[in-house]
Amino acid sequence: MKKRCVLLAAVLLTGMSLFAQIKIVCIGNSITHGKYSRGHATGTSIGDSLYEMSYRFWFWEKLDSAGISATMVGYHTKYFDQWGNTVVSHSRFHPANTFVNNHEAYYGIRTYGFLAGGWNGDGLNCPNFDTRLAGYGAPDLALIHLGTNDSSDTPGQILQTKNNLKQIISKLQSRNPNVTVLIAKLISKNKINDSINLIAAESAKGTSVVYPVDMATGFNNTGWTFDWVHPNAIGQKFMAQKWFDAYKFVTQADAVAPSVPAGLAVSNIKATEVTLSWTASTDAIGVNAYNIYANGVLIASTGLTKLTIKGLTASTLYSFKVSAVDYKKNESAQSTGVNATTTVGYDISITVNDGTAVIQNADVTFAGVKKSTNVSGVVSYIDLASGSYNYTISKKGYQTLSGTFNL
The missing domain is CATH 2.60.40.10 (Immunoglobulins)
Known part of the structure; x- marks a missing residue:
């Protein structure tokens, strides 16, 4: 009898998840928000009975089907036009698991309005993003599909959207230095898409993965949307699959660090800044960021292979080294150092x-x-x-x- 109890305990333990529940925030506008329609179901729904479910449910359900425990966090708790109506969505794979409809998506929002807060299409007067972000559990994973409503007619407008997106990522990293950020090229094929890879590279840190997800390629705006903008069930599931594939890619098993960066050089030496450049490292999966060290202290990270280091002290000798960090945060050895003495200024x-x-x-x-x-x-x-x-x-x-x- 005693052996039988021990065997039962072992079976129960094997069925338990060895991983903590991950907290996910979905950031965006109407495409991420989703829409309720009074002409469709109230009460229990798995998604298709809603007019516009958004990719959020389908992505969560993919995680659930893979045995990944996840919950959604965010300031907003409803679909657009839901008001007092109830929508409860269960996983079809594990019916006891319920989708938590929390998010950071607002109909018609632009990147500036997302940061600043204020009135939005749902009649909510939201505080700024800093305040909203502090009000719920720090996200472990952020999905960003934002910028569709921003003007992109001039280089200045595109630059402003780029800077706003970088601010959003920076605030997420301040809330959780280890956050993983997936940032999408928009399905609307907005001009900001040309800057998404650079945004990811400039925002990546040794402790924080920032990875671009190409939603635009392969998306059919004619057949996969209700109105050439908002995805129908086909489009939503396409986006969910893209998010899921990207998440699996950056979290796949990898115990091998990247190669050591080579060719470290210093230029443009001034009183309080220098410019460093190096040759890209290689990795079986991919390099997320490079860590820059000055006199043995980590001072900066970037996904690029060139960076201007600011805030240095005039007339001071510095020894710089660089290491590479992959998506699983395996860090290479530090490169051969290069010395520079800042000028008087x-x-x-x-x-x-x-x-x-x-x-x-x-x-x-x-x-x-x-x-x-x-x-x-x-x-x-x-x-x-x-x-x-x-x-x-x-x-x-x-x-x-x-x-x-x-x-």
């Missing part, structure tokens, strides 16, 4: 006047950088190395001055 101010009064909005070009004088007729340049600099000062109605200044 000079700060100068230039005042423009006509002999009797200062001149505002005069154009000053010094060290190749063009600036305009302030109300006091002054422009300032900081962190300049010793040497000779050409300058030009001009303003409509005045004689243009040019010359050379030695530091």
Whole structure:
């Protein structure tokens, strides 16, 4: 009898999950939000009976079918237009498991509005993202499909969207330094898609995987949407599969570190900054980020193979080394070091006047950088190395001055 009890305990233990439940936040606009329709079911649903379920349920169900315990987190708890109606969705693979409809998706939202908060299409007056993010468990995984509603007619508008997306990722990393972020190329094929790989590379850290997911390639906007924008069940499941494949890729078993970065070089040495570059490492799965060390201390991470290190101390000798980190956070040995001594550094101010009064909005070009004088007729340049600099000062109605200044 005693042996039978021991055997039963062993069987029960093998059925338990050895992994903690992962917390997932889905970030986006209406495509991620999903929509309720009064003409469709209320009460219990597995998804298709909703007008627009969004990929969120189908992705969660794929995790559930794979035996991965996951729950959704976020400030919002409803579909668009759901109001007081109830929707309960169960996994078809494990009916006792219920989908938690928490998320960070808002109909019509733009990247700026997502960060700033305010009124949205559901009649919610949301706080800013910092406040929302602090109100629930720190996400282990973030899915970002955001930017469809942003203007992308000019390079400046695209740059603003890019910077907003990087801010969102940075805030997620501040909340959880180990967060995994999957950021999508939009199914709408917005111009921001050309920047997604760079956003991921610039945001990746040694402890935080940031991986681009190509949702655009292969997506059929004609047959897989209700209105050429919002995915129907086919489109939602396509997106869910893409998310799932990306998640499996960055979490697959891998115990081998990347190769050691080679060719580390330093250039553009100034008083408080230098530029480092190196040759890309190789890895069986892929390199997520490079860790940069100064005098043995980790000071920065990037997914690129070139980075300007700022905030250094003038007239100081630094020894820099770089290591590579893959998606499973295996870190290579550090590279051969390279030394650099920052320069002395000079700060100068230039005042423009006509002999009797200062001149505002005069154009000053010094060290190749063009600036305009302030109300006091002054422009300032900081962190300049010793040497000779050409300058030009001009303003409509005045004689243009040019010359050379030695530091």
